[in-house]
Amino acid sequence: MGERIEDVLAHYDELLREERAHRDDPAVQRDRHTDRDRRLLAVGPHTGRLINVLARSLDAPHILELGTSYGYSTIWLGEAARAAGGRVTTMEMQDYKSRYARDMAARAGLDSHIDFQVGDAVEMIDELTDPIDFVLLDLWKDLYMPCLKAFYPKLAPGAIVVADNMLRPGGENVQRYGQAVRAKAGIDSVLLPVGSGLEVSRLASA
Numbered sequence: 649m650g651e652r653i654e655d656v657l658a659h660y661d662e663l664l665r666e667e668r669a670h671r672d673d674p675a676v677q678r679d680r681h682t683d684r685d686r687r688l689l690a691v692g693p694h695t696g697r698l699i700n701v702l703a704r705s706l707d708a709p710h711i712l713e714l715g716t717s718y719g720y721s722t723i724w725l726g727e728a729a730r731a732a733g734g735r736v737t738t739m740e741m742q743d744y745k746s747r748y749a750r751d752m753a754a755r756a757g758l759d760s761h762i763d764f765q766v767g768d769a770v771e772m773i774d775e776l777t778d779p780i781d782f783v784l785l786d787l788w789k790d791l792y793m794p795c796l797k798a799f800y801p802k803l804a805p806g807a808i809v810v811a812d813n814m815l816r817p818g819g820e821n822v823q824r825y826g827q828a829v830r831a832k833a834g835i836d837s838v839l840l841p842v843g844s845g846l847e848v849s850r851l852a853s854a
């Protein structure tokens with residue numbers, strides 16, 4: 649993986665440990681929703697490693713990340729892109745989060761493999777012209793369905809889609825997504841108890 653990437657992941661791990669240490673504080677619980685833009689909300693190390701392994705298995709993949717946040721999962725995907733000769737397009741609504749993510753990717757030596765886009769992902773997906781080989785779906789949960797509608801027609805044969813938070817926090821929005829993705833033509837899908845719960849789906853090869 650390389651020392652620069654290990655150092656950056658260690659930095660995020662430290663931030664994640666702090667976030668988790670305060671997770672059960674009553675004040676943190678009270679402000680959970682209003683405070684969410686200050687938190688990493690990162691997928692965590694098990695999911696990070698899994699998406700890295702899956703994306704690396706593809707040939708020169710175009711990887712789409714929906715929900716950059718502060719860039720933790722972007723590092724795992726950027727490393728996979730570099731290893732497999734591909735590239736990442738990552739989308740985030742908040743410009744300050746995207747800037748932080750870009751700085752961390754530069755520290756890791758991965759920024760030249762990643763296109764950081766700022767704005768509404770649902771709209772920006774429509775602008776993508778190249779086929780998509782891998783998707784990490786990890787933005788606000790009410791957007792899973794509109795995102796699926798937007799990216800499904802752009803998936804390349806054999807594309808893999810990973811959706812986070814299927815079990816934690818779970819809820820109606822992700823359940824609806826799980827049912828919808830399984831109903832799509834040519835999709836095989838499985839729910840994995842990794843991290844916060846991942847729906848891993850694959851479009852049939854041509």
Ligand SMILES: C[S@@+](CC[C@H](N)C(=O)[O-])C[C@H]1O[C@@H](n2cnc3c(N)ncnc32)[C@H](O)[C@@H]1O
Pocket residue numbers: 688689690691692714715716717718719720721722739740741742745767768769770786787788791
């Ligand atoms: C759960 S966090 C992503 C965590 C990140 N994947 C990681 O593991 O480090 C979800 C992110 O989606 C972003 N987001 C919410 N709505 C969005 C939208 N319409 N377009 C782009 N990003 C959005 C939020 O600002 C937030 O940073």
